[in-house]
Amino acid sequence: DGGITQSPKYLFRKEGQNVTLSCEQNLNHDAMYWYRQDPGQGLRLIYYSQIVNDFQKGDIAEGYSVSREKKESFPLTVTSAQKNPTAFYLCASTTPGGGTYGYTFGSGTRLTVV
């Protein structure tokens, strides 16, 4: 079955370290997204990508970086510049359709700074 795979499910990071969260999809979707979720704040957009080798900043891109070298993959790096990285991170994808399709989500990665 097609879907989005995020790994790892749980991730612990020491302060000052960079970590990379994986997101892979086999839905043949063009667009991919990274969201951050904090309690009571809903989902906030970090980065998104419409096509390979192209991506745009979302609302809270500072301290994060992404790449889109393959259609199927959209990894997110949480850098040491991110002041408060502890959160639940969600990856999503969609197909072009004028906004009617909605998103398919992965199961998330919970990042904790120790």
Add this chain to the structure above:
Amino acid sequence: AQSVTQLDSQVPVFEEAPVELRCNYSSSVSVYLFWYVQYPNQGLQLLLKYLSGSTLVKGINGFEAEFNKSQTSFHLRKPSVHISDTAEYFCAVSEIIQGAQKLVFGQGTRLTINP
């Protein structure tokens, strides 16, 4: 930019009681609206969506939502809830910016079902 307001951060109800989760959006133009459900430590799953046509939209797990253009609302309802409906629910509106679809989410409503 569009915005979404979910009027209740938490909604406790008893099992088998009806429930309504409220959602208002800001856009005055044609919109596409969505409701998602999130179970603990999982991703979001699509419950239902409104694109056009009938204002009453039926989704999975017995949920339905009514689109009200004059009140810019898209409230989610279920006539009789079950313990398994305990989850967080997100309302979202779709916007197209520079050819890119973006979903704008509300803050979420935590639904708690008590036996």
